[in-house]
Amino acid sequence: MNVRTRHYLLQALGLSLLLLCWQWLSGVLSPMILATPLQTVMRLAQLLLTNDFWQVLLVTLVRLAGALSIACLIGFVLGVCAGRRPWLKHFLEPLRWLLMSVPPVVVVLLAMLWLGMGSSMVIFITVLLLSPTIYINTYKGIEQIDRHWLDLATIYKFSTVQRVINIYVPAIAAQLCATMVVVCCSGVRIIVLAEVLGAHKGLGYELANARGNFDTNELYAWVLVSLLLVAILEFLLLRPIQNKLLRWKNATN
Amino acid sequence: MQLINASKVTLALAGKTIFNQLSFTVEQGEKIALIGDSGVGKTSFLNLVCGLHEPLKGSINNQAKRIGYVFQEPRLLPWLTVSKNIEEVMKPYGFSAYERQQKVAELLTVMQLAHCTEYYPHQLSGGMAQRVSLARAFAIEPDLLLLDEPFSALDKRLRNQLTKYLAQFLTPQTTLIYVSHSPEDVLGLAHQCLVLQHDHQYSWHQLDTDQQCQALLDNFCSNKAH
Numbered sequence: 001m002n003v004r005t006r007h008y009l010l011q012a013l014g015l016s017l018l019l020l021c022w023q024w025l026s027g028v029l030s031p032m033i034l035a036t037p038l039q040t041v042m043r044l045a046q047l048l049l050t051n052d053f054w055q056v057l058l059v060t061l062v063r064l065a066g067a068l069s070i071a072c073l074i075g076f077v078l079g080v081c082a083g084r085r086p087w088l089k090h091f092l093e094p095l096r097w098l099l100m101s102v103p104p105v106v107v108v109l110l111a112m113l114w115l116g117m118g119s120s121m122v123i124f125i126t127v128l129l130l131s132p133t134i135y136i137n138t139y140k141g142i143e144q145i146d147r148h149w150l151d152l153a154t155i156y157k158f159s160t161v162q163r164v165i166n167i168y169v170p171a172i173a174a175q176l177c178a179t180m181v182v183v184c185c186s187g188v189r190i191i192v193l194a195e196v197l198g199a200h201k202g203l204g205y206e207l208a209n210a211r212g213n214f215d216t217n218e219l220y221a222w223v224l225v226s227l228l229l230v231a232i233l234e235f236l237l238l239r240p241i242q243n244k245l246l247r248w249k250n251a252t253n
Numbered sequence: 254m255q256l257i258n259a260s261k262v263t264l265a266l267a268g269k270t271i272f273n274q275l276s277f278t279v280e281q282g283e284k285i286a287l288i289g290d291s292g293v294g295k296t297s298f299l300n301l302v303c304g305l306h307e308p309l310k311g312s313i314n315n316q317a318k319r320i321g322y323v324f325q326e327p328r329l330l331p332w333l334t335v336s337k338n339i340e341e342v343m344k345p346y347g348f349s350a351y352e353r354q355q356k357v358a359e360l361l362t363v364m365q366l367a368h369c370t371e372y373y374p375h376q377l378s379g380g381m382a383q384r385v386s387l388a389r390a391f392a393i394e395p396d397l398l399l400l401d402e403p404f405s406a407l408d409k410r411l412r413n414q415l416t417k418y419l420a421q422f423l424t425p426q427t428t429l430i431y432v433s434h435s436p437e438d439v440l441g442l443a444h445q446c447l448v449l450q451h452d453h454q455y456s457w458h459q460l461d462t463d464q465q466c467q468a469l470l471d472n473f474c475s476n477k478a479h
Contacts, residue, residue: 148328155303155322156342156393166341170332248332251373 035220043217044224057225060191060203063119064229067126068187072180075131079138080168089139099132104190105197112198122194122202129190130183137179141172173245177238184233192226203229254281255316256397256428257302262311264294264301271297273453274311281396284429286439286460289449295432296325298449299399302430317397317428319346321390325402327382329374329389335361336370339389346393360388364418380411387415391422398423400431404438412438 001009019037026036035043047053082089107125115121145167153163169176195204203226210219257279264272271294279285289295300306301313303320329338339360340353348356361367364384374382383403390398400419404412420442423429433439440446446458 148324149330151300151305152322152328152330154305155320157345158341159345162341162344166330166333170330173332245332248373251376 032214032216035217039217040220040224043221047218047221047225056201056203056206059119059201060195060229063122063126063195063202064187064191066119067123067130067191068184070123071127071130071183071187072134074127075134076138078131079135080142080164082135083139083142083145092135096132096136099128100136104129104193108194108197111194117198117200119199122191122199125194126187126190130187133183133186134179137175138172141175142168145171170245173242177242177245180238180241181234184238185230188226188230188233255279256281256283257313257315257317259301259313260311262301262308262313264297264306265309266297266306270453272301275453275455276311277447277457279428279430281428282426283445284423284443285431286443286446287430287432287449288434288439288446290451291434293449293451295434295449296401299401299430299432302397303399315397317395319393319395319397321393321395321398323383323386323390323398323400323403325405327374327379327386329377329382329385331374334371334373335366335377335385338374338385339392342389343392356392357388360392361385363421364388380407380415383407383411384415384418387418387422395427397428398430400429402433405434416442 022034022037026034026039031039078088078092082092104125107128111121111125111128115124149167149171150163153167158166191202192204192207195202196208197204199205203222207219207222207226210216210222255278257277259275259277262272262275263270264275287295287298297306299322301308302315303322304315329335330341333341336357339357343353343356357370358367361370364387366381366384366388369377369381369385374385377385383406387403404415407415416438423442429442431439431442440460443460446460448456448458450456
């Protein structure tokens, strides 16, 4: 058995154990509190056949894509600049500390006050809470880049774009990929939280509705959707990007 | 034509004075050997010339538009293939994509590395990686070539082979500053020699005849022995 097969088997075993625990708990607890895995999947199957489900999913996906793109852009650009210019790092430090220390629910409440309910509020909160994580990991990575590569770029007159593509991104790729996994997972959580508290549409809004209607099966079906969303992001988007960026490490003669 | 002009340069790194009141000029096409014991500032001299170090006092004016630099270790970008490592440094100098590919193929063929274009640096031996580094420096058709003991980690046979490649690519217009702590490697290529000493003293020596080379070599070796 090769290493990869072994890893897949272990992951399948872990997942089976979680499902068994869920099944057991749903037998012990009231159906009002916890739906069984089968009830959840059945309800999800029903939802999949409706147009509303896809519209709700699209709203959340657009918000997620917009928020992640803006957060990545701000976090990465500021991280690269701060990594190269220590004065900027010191200048931004209080803001970074503030954004990383304030509880998310406080940001949600303030954003609702400033921007009202809807997409702009959800995206604003997500950007505000995620960009510091990307920023800090980027500048820490940039600071640790081998000085020799930067000297090489200076001598051979690399443009800024060349430096970013050929030195900064590949040099911090491993760290950046790990950060992106954390950021994407947190992104889904924050978007859903913001939608529960202050949106008229979206996955979080449907969760809140299902809870309000005491529809436990639908509540867990939406929870399952949010989990699948994270899985899709991690395994179908981030993993291939990571493999592409780090493929040089696996090259053999 | 004067390519480099340094006037009363003082260089200090981490609080330590490396050069004090250093003045020199280098004409285009000159081939200069730079020798001296470890720690006298040979690498710092090259870094000063190419602008990586700023002088504390004095001024240095370098007219070279294209500077090729071969370091002690190859310094290839590990995530780029051999061909990309060379191609990438050519981009800022206005070579078209076609010219870049042609140049890379030509250089790697001469360096006997045509089969390694898609290799990553970790797949190369030390000698192969240093040959790629040399090809990268020549790819931009430099008017100033700086060599910082590029072959010091290699065995005698490889050193001779790479010196041969070096001589093959050098044109009369290319200015060369070749640093080495073993003068016998560089004297064959150089017209004059700059000897750096620990007490911030330096001296220039002409190397027009074999006798001058031998005299310098003997002098350098006897100073080392003392």
